[in-house]
Amino acid sequence: xxxxxxxxxxxxxxxxxxxxxxxxxxxxxxxxxxxxxxxxxxxxxxxxxxxxxxxxxxxxxxxxxxxxxxxxxxxxxxxxxxxxxxxxxxxxxxxxxxxxxxxxxxxxxxxxxxxxxxxxxxxxxxxxxxxxxxxxxxxxxxxxxxxxxxxxxxxxxxxxxxxxxxxxxxxxxxxxxxxxxxxxxxxxxxxxxxxxxxxxxxxxxxxxxxxxxxxxxxxxxxxxxxxxxxxxxxxxxxxxxxxxxxxxxxxxxxxxxxxxxxxxxxxxxxxxxxxxxxxxxxxxxxxxxxxxxxxxxxxxxxxxxxxxxxxxxxxxxxxxxxxxxxxxxxxxxxxxxxxxxxxxxxxxxxxxxxxxxxxxxxxxxxxxxxxxxxxxxxxxxxxxxxxxxxxxxxxxxxxxxxxxxxxxxx
Amino acid sequence: xxxxxxxxxxxxxxxxxxxxxxxxxxxxxxxxxxxxxxxxxxxxxxxxxxxxxxxxxxxxxxxxxxxxxxxxxxxxxxxxxxxxxxxxxxxxxxxxxxxxxxxxxxxxxxxxxxxxxxxxxxxxxxxxxxxxxxxxxxxxxxxxxxxxxxx
Amino acid sequence: xxxxxxxxxxxxxxxxxxxxxxxxxxxxxxxxxxxxxxxxxxxxxxxxxxxxxxxxxxxxxxxxxxxxxxxxxxxxxxxxxxxxxxxxxxxxxxxxxxxxxxxxxxxxxxxxxxxxxxxxxxxxxxxxxxxxxxxxxxxxxxx
Numbered sequence: 001x002x003x004x005x006x007x008x009x010x011x012x013x014x015x016x017x018x019x020x021x022x023x024x025x026x027x028x029x030x031x032x033x034x035x036x037x038x039x040x041x042x043x044x045x046x047x048x049x050x051x052x053x054x055x056x057x058x059x060x061x062x063x064x065x066x067x068x069x070x071x072x073x074x075x076x077x078x079x080x081x082x083x084x085x086x087x088x089x090x091x092x093x094x095x096x097x098x099x100x101x102x103x104x105x106x107x108x109x110x111x112x113x114x115x116x117x118x119x120x121x122x123x124x125x126x127x128x129x130x131x132x133x134x135x136x137x138x139x140x141x142x143x144x145x146x147x148x149x150x151x152x153x154x155x156x157x158x159x160x161x162x163x164x165x166x167x168x169x170x171x172x173x174x175x176x177x178x179x180x181x182x183x184x185x186x187x188x189x190x191x192x193x194x195x196x197x198x199x200x201x202x203x204x205x206x207x208x209x210x211x212x213x214x215x216x217x218x219x220x221x222x223x224x225x226x227x228x229x230x231x232x233x234x235x236x237x238x239x240x241x242x243x244x245x246x247x248x249x250x251x252x253x254x255x256x257x258x259x260x261x262x263x264x265x266x267x268x269x270x271x272x273x274x275x276x277x278x279x280x281x282x283x284x285x286x287x288x289x290x291x292x293x294x295x296x297x298x299x300x301x302x303x304x305x306x307x308x309x310x311x312x313x314x315x316x317x318x319x320x321x322x323x324x325x326x327x328x329x330x331x332x333x334x335x336x337x338x339x340x341x342x343x344x345x346x347x348x349x350x351x352x353x354x355x356x357x358x359x360x361x362x363x364x365x366x367x368x369x370x371x372x373x374x375x376x377x378x379x380x381x382x383x384x385x386x387x388x389x390x391x392x393x394x395x396x397x398x399x400x401x402x403x404x405x406x407x408x409x410x
Numbered sequence: 411x412x413x414x415x416x417x418x419x420x421x422x423x424x425x426x427x428x429x430x431x432x433x434x435x436x437x438x439x440x441x442x443x444x445x446x447x448x449x450x451x452x453x454x455x456x457x458x459x460x461x462x463x464x465x466x467x468x469x470x471x472x473x474x475x476x477x478x479x480x481x482x483x484x485x486x487x488x489x490x491x492x493x494x495x496x497x498x499x500x501x502x503x504x505x506x507x508x509x510x511x512x513x514x515x516x517x518x519x520x521x522x523x524x525x526x527x528x529x530x531x532x533x534x535x536x537x538x539x540x541x542x543x544x545x546x547x548x549x550x551x552x553x554x555x556x557x558x559x560x561x
Numbered sequence: 562x563x564x565x566x567x568x569x570x571x572x573x574x575x576x577x578x579x580x581x582x583x584x585x586x587x588x589x590x591x592x593x594x595x596x597x598x599x600x601x602x603x604x605x606x607x608x609x610x611x612x613x614x615x616x617x618x619x620x621x622x623x624x625x626x627x628x629x630x631x632x633x634x635x636x637x638x639x640x641x642x643x644x645x646x647x648x649x650x651x652x653x654x655x656x657x658x659x660x661x662x663x664x665x666x667x668x669x670x671x672x673x674x675x676x677x678x679x680x681x682x683x684x685x686x687x688x689x690x691x692x693x694x695x696x697x698x699x700x701x702x703x704x
Contacts, residue, residue, distance in 0.1 A: 065582070065585025229484070542662075
């Protein structure tokens, strides 16, 4: 007998109508997922047509705080496609460094949140503590911890000071050592394996059907990565590889992100070493009539921008597509058949924007039980607690984090 | 003048040359193919199912002569984005949905309905996507004649 | 000073409300819990329900979808409560002011529900965690 779960709830103020994720369950198993968006809709595409070509990067940076520089990156790629030009070499290297720094702190953020959802709170503290030096590097190089305002059509807005590079190289080395240790522990931890292997499987054919992108699709063995598929900036001059994993599950998505983190650090170090001299701005005087498409590989996947101009000062149309837009629907394929205690983790594995995971809800009309996103996270943490008790000792991940924290890596 | 390389674009031209109204090669990596709206499903289905193209997204623009819809497909082996362009006439802009065979099209077609009022025939899930529930019917923010409702 | 006010000053319980933000402010707010800033040692506690909150940390601009929910949430929050408008979007909506889907700004919406509301403004895009801590300290001193 199927019980349909529809969220109601007079006592939770954010639960008046259909919630972001509505789970239909039968016992402990999810049988269907309904997804509702629109909470974040701010009409940015329309606003873009009221700004000049130069002002738009500031607007699109604020689409998402954690993919902050990827949106301006894709936008300036689109405008440069329209104009038929490329930014100068030095600007390309600077852009690459900024994009990869963002990938590093975004993946660390994800590691922390995943740790919290699983129930390894020391992982959350360690990962977020480790983000701080990266944000310090961003602040030193660009002037801000987030929202760097570096991109402009034709180049970058500010130059880097080579005196900062030795310090940055040293900080990057620290990140690599710590991440490699942590990754080794993750690959060895049996409790983590029990929670994440075989969970939330996104089969190859579903990944393709939904058009998923980023680590979500690479964990299903498909090597889609815009940096390799349609190289921009310095990615075709730097030695790096696309990371894939064949297991299609949550574990695979975690492994891809951790290995990408290490790869990103290597890219930053190479760019700092090979940074060419020269101008940082191609000085676009006017944008001709026409259309342009630009995309970039954000930490979550492909960010896609399409612009059309009529020769005037503003775009007449600006279409923006963020990676979570194509990844979140794949939730339908990964959640159905799973248990409620795994749902929080599966949704986190897709790495949607943080606020999206806040809006989950489950309500059993028959029993009157209400579960919110926080309850689902708690269920997940309880499941891990039981496994840890069975394991009976400190897990490899916990051991490594303890070592890292006491070594004072930062 | 050697043998033409076997790319997705050459395959499309070979199979559906008769349906293509225009091909504009903006650059080696950006190509725009214009077809009539009735031919969009068959060409897109070919690109997705036979040629392995990935639908990145679809853009809609309100112009004087109708609503233009652009379906952007990525072909990694060719390092190329091929955009299928078509136009649907107003006042009743309608086109066949790709959602019956391409799940990646489902959300974007719902969004195009929300912001431009394009109706996608046989869409598997024709609901609002991004506008609030109390947003008035028939008011499409990205139309040229859009008037903002009362705050 | 009333008992409630004294409780607020000693250990404010904070409920975080994300309206329609880009999440950068939210991430910097979460940063406050991490070892570098560690606000829990000041007695600042993040709670899971607005009914237990002394302080509402609000980020993002309000859009039409979220407006009725926010009004409901504010009414449910225990009084007295202090509303912290975190970041430029909560302060003035910045570039989203002209959008067809946003309403506000936040202080206007709050004052319409409760003309005696106490609102604290922490500017920045996003405000650094240090700025948020300064904002909390200044507000508590003023109360």
